[in-house]
Amino acid sequence: MNESTGTTEALDQDDEGKLTEEAQEAPAGRDRSRTYDFSVLRNLRKAQGFTIADIAQSSGISTAVISRIERNQAVPELDTLARLGKAFGISATDLLGLAEFRTAQVTHSQHYVSGGFQFQHINFMNIQCFLGSAMAGGAVNRPEVHHNDHEIVWVLQGSIEMILNEERHVLKEGDAMQFDAVLSHTYKALSDCRILTMHIRKGKQI
Numbered sequence: 001m002n003e004s005t006g007t008t009e010a011l012d013q014d015d016e017g018k019l020t021e022e023a024q025e026a027p028a029g030r031d032r033s034r035t036y037d038f039s040v041l042r043n044l045r046k047a048q049g050f051t052i053a054d055i056a057q058s059s060g061i062s063t064a065v066i067s068r069i070e071r072n073q074a075v076p077e078l079d080t081l082a083r084l085g086k087a088f089g090i091s092a093t094d095l096l097g098l099a100e101f102r103t104a105q106v107t108h109s110q111h112y113v114s115g116g117f118q119f120q121h122i123n124f125m126n127i128q129c130f131l132g133s134a135m136a137g138g139a140v141n142r143p144e145v146h147h148n149d150h151e152i153v154w155v156l157q158g159s160i161e162m163i164l165n166e167e168r169h170v171l172k173e174g175d176a177m178q179f180d181a182v183l184s185h186t187y188k189a190l191s192d193c194r195i196l197t198m199h200i201r202k203g204k205q206i
Contacts, residue, residue: 038153058087059086068078116135117140130199131194134189135189136191151199158190160195161190162185181199
């Protein structure tokens with residue numbers, strides 16, 4: 001899709017070409033009835049401590065295009081959404097969902113098995129939650145590490161042994177523990193147990 005020449009102010013010729021490939025000019029004026037608000041990109045960027053230049057470098061999209069998208073002056077193409085999402089560690093679908101005008105997000109859990117644990121998993125922009133269960137003796141090594149996150153484990157039922165590098169911690173029902181998810185860690189079920197683990201993107205307060 002092409003963007004009119006009116007969108008190229010303050011852009012050099014290289015940026016003009018990128019703009020026509022990466023974004024379509026938004027309709028004139030600020031129509032609050034529109035479906036998407038891409039100013040969420042600015043909120044995401046600031047929350048994670050990134051500059052426009054940082055996102056431009058990691059996504060390969062020019063700073064001028066990103067700036068126009070953040071100001072709702074251009075609508076990103078699908079490939080642009082995918083590259084922007086990757087820069088923030090989320091999918092294009094999730095990014096589009098965040099840009100929708102709504103006050104809440106709804107998702108559906110996914111079931112999977114890892115080691116001796118069964119998990120129900122939900123994923124939002126900056127947090128992932130894993131509801132796990134295992135019979136006594138079950139174990140999982142460094143389960144589902146995503147990015148460079150904070151990880152919290154909360155024992156809802158039973159007890160587990162948490163092996164974190166050379167440290168060993170026994171957590172009983174009601175106990176919780178926070179640590180850096182990049183560290184080598186293992187959950188071992190000392191009895192039949194249910195646990196809740198959360199991965200929270202660094203840069204977010206916990």
